Amino acid sequence: MNGWPTGVGRRVFDTIDSTNIYARAIVNDGASPVWIMAHEQTDGVGRRGRAWSTQRGNFAATYLADIKDDLNTVALRSFVAALALYDALIDVGVSADRLSLKWPNDVLLDGGKVAGILLETAGVGPSHICIGIGVNLAHAPEPDKMETTATPAKSLLGDVGLNISAERFLDALAPAYDARETQFRANGFDSTRSDWLAHAARLGETIVARTPKGDTVGTFETLDQTGAVILQTAKGRCAIHAAEIFFT
Structure with missing residues (x-):
């Protein structure tokens, strides 16, 4: 450095x-x-x-x-x-x-x-x-x-x-x-x-995004331009803007 x-x-x-x-x-x-x-x-x-x-x-x-x-x-x-x-x-x-x-x-x-x-x-x-x-x-x-x-x-x-x-x-x-x-x-x-x-952990793998409204389970696809994590779920693609992430 x-x-x-x-x-x-x-x-x-x-x-x-x-x-x-x-x-x-x-x-x-x-x-x-x-x-x-x-x-x-x-x-x-x-x-x-x-x-x-x-x-x-x-x-x-x-x-x-x-x-x-x-x-x-x-x-x-x-x-x-x-x-x-x-x-x-x-x-x-x-x-x-x-x-x-x-x-x-x-x-x-x-x-x-x-x-x-x-x-x-x-x-x-x-x-x-x-x-x-x-x-x-x-x-x-x-x-x-x-x-x-x-x-x-x-x-x-x-x-x-x-x-x-x-x-x-x-x-x-x-x-x-x-x-x-x-x-x-x-x-x-x-x-x-x-x-x-x-360098992202678990990119392309299934993760769990936990919010006060519940858990969203999906494949970690990418980040969008706002920094939200994009998951491919059973209901389609979903943008998560704030959550605790857990690995399955």
């Missing part, structure tokens, strides 16, 4: 409640774009409000940036971030054939979750995007602390034997995200979508 991206700030904390909370608190300080990282996170929140605390040795960070697009386009940054994570994991020594991307915002190692992404907006308008990222560098959550239906967790140390510090990973992730963001701005979603699909 190249060096630290020009014009991007860096703030590293020993312990913090949540990097996303901190990011939201500084939206009016003129600090963005900036990476905010903590060696320990005590009160983080994941998707759907789930607890997302971070043990020492793991990676927790938020990228705070000004919003310069409409909100639908901003939401596509989950795919940009997923590709940046994929690139950074390869940069620190993970073999590409062990990695895949799970819609909408997880990175898998040998089929188990090693990293996740949470997008939030902040400020009036809103004015900023907060991209929260967690990576199991040294520790994977214990199975009894996870939902029974959750994708099994993996870690770089436990499953690959790589001992990567959080700051070393940040040094890989920041330029990787900068490169993927540049690609997105230059080419729109098309090239990002194509690259994401090239």
Whole structure:
């Protein structure tokens, strides 16, 4: 990877409640774009409000940036971030054939979750995007602390034997995200979508999309231009815009 991206700030904390909370608190300080990282996170929140605390040795960070697009386009940054994570994991020594991307915002190692992404907006308008990222560098959550239906967790140390510090990973992730963001701005979603699909988990296979209204079972065909997952079901093609994905 190249060096630290020009014009991007860096703030590293020993312990913090949540990097996303901190990011939201500084939206009016003129600090963005900036990476905010903590060696320990005590009160983080994941998707759907789930607890997302971070043990020492793991990676927790938020990228705070000004919003310069409409909100639908901003939401596509989950795919940009997923590709940046994929690139950074390869940069620190993970073999590409062990990695895949799970819609909408997880990175898998040998089929188990090693990293996740949470997008939030902040400020009036809103004015900023907060991209929260967690990576199991040294520790994977214990199975009894996870939902029974959750994708099994993996870690770089436990499953690959790589001992990567959080700051070393940040040094890989920041330029990787900068490169993927540049690609997105230059080419729109098309090239990002194509690259994401090239690494998609279970593409062409049967998956389950679970929403509050129930489960939709179908063959994972592609992503559309909005980032929705397209399933071929018994009732025809179906676009899923928000759901929990489960593998059969």
